[in-house]
Amino acid sequence: MQAMYIYRIQKALAHFDHRISAQQAQIFQQNYQHYQQQIQLLPDVIATLNYCQARQFGLGIITNGPTAHQKAKIAQLGLHRWIKPSHIMISGAVGVAKPAPQIFQLTAAHLHLTPATTYYIGDSFANDIIGAKQAGWHTIWLNRRQHQIHNANAYADHIVPADHILTAVIKTL
Numbered sequence: 001m002q003a004m005y006i007y008r009i010q011k012a013l014a015h016f017d018h019r020i021s022a023q024q025a026q027i028f029q030q031n032y033q034h035y036q037q038q039i040q041l042l043p044d045v046i047a048t049l050n051y052c053q054a055r056q057f058g059l060g061i062i063t064n065g066p067t068a069h070q071k072a073k074i075a076q077l078g079l080h081r082w083i084k085p086s087h088i089m090i091s092g093a094v095g096v097a098k099p100a101p102q103i104f105q106l107t108a109a110h111l112h113l114t115p116a117t118t119y120y121i122g123d124s125f126a127n128d129i130i131g132a133k134q135a136g137w138h139t140i141w142l143n144r145r146q147h148q149i150h151n152a153n154a155y156a157d158h159i160v161p162a163d164h165i166l167t168a169v170i171k172t173l
């Protein structure tokens with residue numbers, strides 16, 4: 001596993017013409033694991049989840065990554081407070097990842113969702129918004145970093161520039 005971590009960070013940084021040693025990659029991984037245990041939801045995200053829960057909106061998660069890693073992040077964030085474990089789809093567990101429409105279709109079938117009345121909120125335009133839209137879902141792009149994407153409105157039904165605006169957008173649906 002350690003060799004995979006070293007390879008992954010070295011390959012990612014090499015893409016940007018930055019080289020690091022195996023020892024530096026190990027230190028990076030140790031820091032990453034340490035800070036993964038520090039992550040927490042922002043207050044505006046908690047407010048949005050509380051709003052949705054109070055109105056009994058069905059909530060779920062579709063996430064890419066190894067199953068154990070994603071489950072640890074979900075637990076660290078305390079997301080089970082709002083989202084049932086059976087409503088969490090992890091690419092590592094199901095064998096298909098975003099942006100493939102199949103993971104959205106699999107989720108829709110598992111949760112008995114009607115795509116035309118289902119909204120997906122995501123912060124990755126390429127993985128979340130395009131994939132959900134190709135599966136026939138409505139989309140809300142949480143564009144915190146103000147990325148400029150040509151023709152974004154063709155895929156995103158709503159573009160939200162900041163967490164504190166998300167609840168207001170959901171109230172309009």
